[in-house]
Amino acid sequence: MKRNPLVAAGTLTVLTLLFACKKDEPAPTTPPDANTIIGKYLNLNLDALPEYAQVNYPVHYNPGVLAMDNAPSINRVTNTGAVLGRVLFYDKNLSRNNTVACASCHSQAKGFTDDLTLSEGFDGGKTGAHSMRLANANFYAGERMFWDKRAQDIEDQSTQPIKDHTEMGFDDSAGGIDSLIRKLQALEYYPILFEQAFGSPEISEEKMQRALAQFIRSMVSTDSKFDQGYAQVYNPNAPGGGIGAPFQNFTQQENQGKMLFTAPPNAGGAGCAGCHQPPTFALAANSLNNGLDIGETTIFKAPSLKNIAVTGSYMHDGRFATLEQVVEHYNSGIQPSPTLDNRLRTPNGQPLRLNLNDAQKQAIVAFLSTLTDNSLLAEERFSDPFK
Numbered sequence: 001m002k003r004n005p006l007v008a009a010g011t012l013t014v015l016t017l018l019f020a021c022k023k024d025e026p027a028p029t030t031p032p033d034a035n036t037i038i039g040k041y042l043n044l045n046l047d048a049l050p051e052y053a054q055v056n057y058p059v060h061y062n063p064g065v066l067a068m069d070n071a072p073s074i075n076r077v078t079n080t081g082a083v084l085g086r087v088l089f090y091d092k093n094l095s096r097n098n099t100v101a102c103a104s105c106h107s108q109a110k111g112f113t114d115d116l117t118l119s120e121g122f123d124g125g126k127t128g129a130h131s132m133r134l135a136n137a138n139f140y141a142g143e144r145m146f147w148d149k150r151a152q153d154i155e156d157q158s159t160q161p162i163k164d165h166t167e168m169g170f171d172d173s174a175g176g177i178d179s180l181i182r183k184l185q186a187l188e189y190y191p192i193l194f195e196q197a198f199g200s201p202e203i204s205e206e207k208m209q210r211a212l213a214q215f216i217r218s219m220v221s222t223d224s225k226f227d228q229g230y231a232q233v234y235n236p237n238a239p240g241g242g243i244g245a246p247f248q249n250f251t252q253q254e255n256q257g258k259m260l261f262t263a264p265p266n267a268g269g270a271g272c273a274g275c276h277q278p279p280t281f282a283l284a285a286n287s288l289n290n291g292l293d294i295g296e297t298t299i300f301k302a303p304s305l306k307n308i309a310v311t312g313s314y315m316h317d318g319r320f321a322t323l324e325q326v327v328e329h330y331n332s333g334i335q336p337s338p339t340l341d342n343r344l345r346t347p348n349g350q351p352l353r354l355n356l357n358d359a360q361k362q363a364i365v366a367f368l369s370t371l372t373d374n375s376l377l378a379e380e381r382f383s384d385p386f387k
């Protein structure tokens with residue numbers, strides 16, 4: 001890939017300015033090449049960036065599924081944008097005392113969440129909710145982010161942890177996001193990366209949001225055992241793309257769990273897929289409450305169930321430690337509330353009781369474990385780029 005001469009010229013100007021400002025040292029005659037500066041801090045080659053923009057979707061990610069992608073037309077994923085997002089995501093400079101990065105609470109090896117019930121912020125404070133997995137966030141057609149859906153979209157969400165007084169600490173008392181932007185602008189690598197991604201070296205909150213959102217939207221999960229099995233039997237003309245057919249790579253128990261997960265309660269299933277939609281396992285946009293608390297009025301979302309078995313602590317407050325407890329909640333624990341979803345009610349409006357036997361409960365847990373995507377958990381393009 002050839003570097004745009006305009007970008008190179010811009011980088012040169014920035015470098016000249018940077019060096020002109022350093023009083024004690026004489027300005028070097030030839031500013032070091034952008035890649036040399038980047039190479040001091042990051043395992044990245046600007047001339048051979050990893051691929052984020054072009055995703056090779058398997059067949060079962062059919063046009064109907066791809067249409068759910070919530071990327072706005074003004075912020076499609078680009079390689080330069082996503083890589084900038086990745087650097088920001090792993091940079092502890094984004095916290096007030098340089099101790100916490102986004103990745104501290106969203107660890108790749110853990111499906112982009114952490115092992116804790118509540119996460120730990122820059123100063124040891126606990127977050128108010130359990131950290132969320134990030135895979136397939138782009139396929140949540142409801143767009144809104146956070147458990148309680150208080151952020152409008154991924155862009156809006158992405159800088160809120162930075163300004164949060166517990167998470168990363170650039171709240172008003174620390175000078176807000178402007179103070180962070182001045183801090184980042186002074187780091188050698190950012191002007192170069194912002195120039196590459198957005199055509200000018202100046203940092204703004206909007207550009208940070210766009211880059212972080214691009215990186216998050218590129219965390220697509222398409223390679224779990226479930227995906228491998230579905231791709232083998234996928235048939236665009238069969239109902240549900242043939243998802244009901246036994247998967248050849250599944251055990252009998254996993255296939256039974258798949259049937260229970262996907263079939264509605266009036267057809268002998270547990271109806272999970274009515275809300276957690278295969279193949280992305282992102283939540284249906286119109287999902288209401290799942291009956292955790294009696295009288296609940298807040299409507300919560302869930303992140304995609306991809307990689308659900310990698311860590312414990314489930315639901316917005318991390319109240320369940322195991323998937324067995326989650327399944328038991330749906331089996332016998334649904335609480336009534338005005339916002340309880342109809343999919344979890346009997347025809348006369350009462351909380352649903354599934355009356356599953358132990359083998360059926362275990363089969364659902366086994367199926368949930370097939371959603372682990374080891375590629376996503378290990379792929380280098382989502383890993384820490386810092387030296």
Ligand code: HEC
Binds near residue numbers: 101133166
């Ligand atoms: C101290 C831990 C912590 C840090 C640091 C952190 N997060 Fe989070 N993240 C959380 C928690 C906890 C939630 C759920 C919060 C809630 O819903 O109230 C969350 C939720 C999210 C979500 C919403 C996902 C969804 O499906 O709705 C996204 C996206 C996200 N974080 C991205 C980021 C980014 C980007 C950064 C860095 C700028 C970051 N996080 C830093 C803990 C953290």
Ligand code: HEC
Binds near residue numbers: 301314344
């Ligand atoms: C009416 C829609 C709906 C149905 C049906 C449904 N869920 Fe959920 N599910 C949700 C919502 C909403 C949440 C998040 C609730 C919260 O944390 O407040 C959730 C959370 C979860 C979680 C925890 C996710 C996390 O990141 O911690 C798991 C696991 C889960 N559901 C599995 C299932 C299974 C298995 C079934 C079928 C037995 C099922 N769900 C049926 C809506 C639904």
